[in-house]
Amino acid sequence: MSVLWAPADSTNKPHLVVRTKGTRAIIRTFPSGTTWLNAVDQLLDEGVHGIG
Numbered sequence: 001m002s003v004l005w006a007p008a009d010s011t012n013k014p015h016l017v018v019r020t021k022g023t024r025a026i027i028r029t030f031p032s033g034t035t036w037l038n039a040v041d042q043l044l045d046e047g048v049h050g051i052g
Contacts, residue, residue: 003027005036014039 001020008014015029016039030039 005039007036008032008034 001018004017004019006012006015006017006026013029013032014034014036015026018025018027028039028043030042034042
């Protein structure tokens with residue numbers, strides 16, 4: 001299994017993708033302009049403080 005960062009392009013917002021044995025699933029999208037480092041920081045913060 002791998003988790004990949006896909007930056008924004010002309011049709012998609014930046015997002016995290018999980019890949020396992022030939023399958024692919026977007027697990028989270030982020031606002032345009034988000035970097036992978038900002039995304040990881042946000043996920044870690046949510047893990048510590050809870051969502052919402």
